[in-house]
Amino acid sequence: MSESINTYTVSVYTENNIGLLNRISAIFQRRHMNIESLNTSVSEIEGVSRFTIVVEMTEEQIKKIIGQIEKQVEVIKAYYHTDEETVYQESCMFKIKSDLLFEEREIQNIIKESNARIVTVNKEFFVLEKSGRRNEIELLHRELSVFGIMQFTRSGRIAVTKEPMEVTQMLEAFNH
Template sequence: MSQEEQQYTISVYTENNIGLLNRISAIFQRRHINIESINSSVSEIEGVSRFTIVVNLSEEHMKKIIGQIEKQVEVIKAYYHTDEETIYQESCIFKIKSELLFDEPQIQNIIKDSNARIVTVNKNFFVLEKSGRREEIELLYRELKPFGILQFTRSGRISVTKEPMEISKMLEAFNY
């Protein structure tokens, strides 16, 4: 990451159309920009989807990317924000051998100290869930790795802005 680059969270409000994710990711691919994470979900507006994309760029490049994203017909509006302007989380789940839960007292301390939550336990494995900042999830991963992780998956970032976004007012005018 060069001096002028920083991490941005992009929020893209869209109609829910097939193929749009490919076209949006192609905008980044053509410019050789790595997407750190991407999440797609419903938004606070009925019938409108939201992509949350995390990238490392200069603000100048960020503005160009937003312009390209907004040229997509199905895109209603795209915003970008710095980490300081957002409240964000990621989630992850771990699958670990059940015997460790009972045979390794340290595992229970790791779970408690990390504020992770046991989702399910059976005779073969247990599943832990953790939500938090990426650093917290990476720390928990490093602490559990020596015990053996059977499976691990992490979500993309989800975020809300600290300041209001005007998307709802804007869409009211279009009767969304």
């Protein structure tokens, strides 16, 4: 019986070293696994970076990849979690012609109903920002596409786990 494919959020706590992103992405590439989204940022621990990677694969595959990631010298700890075990969001921005904001009543309704936020408005364009689940962002994109989108960008997933992450206590003990 074959294992089912799931969406996993991988959290990798690392020292901030040049070249690590290439080595981590190569681990996925060697296995012909596509990264759905990738975000890097500081973490809750000073001097420690966090990679948040979204992938679709079997649990057996993700366990092997976590093992490979943890072999990287700069990696402190790597975890994987299902969607049910995390609280997650993405953000996006749309740049749209300003005329539409004033001439198309429907755009104002779309903005209001989607809980998007107008970031800036000038004579040529306005910029909308929306945070939420990917399907909410995709719906807003479809609705606005009818009117014409000048520019669009979406972030990778950002996520926190519902359960505590042991890495914080692990590092606190290590630093004392």
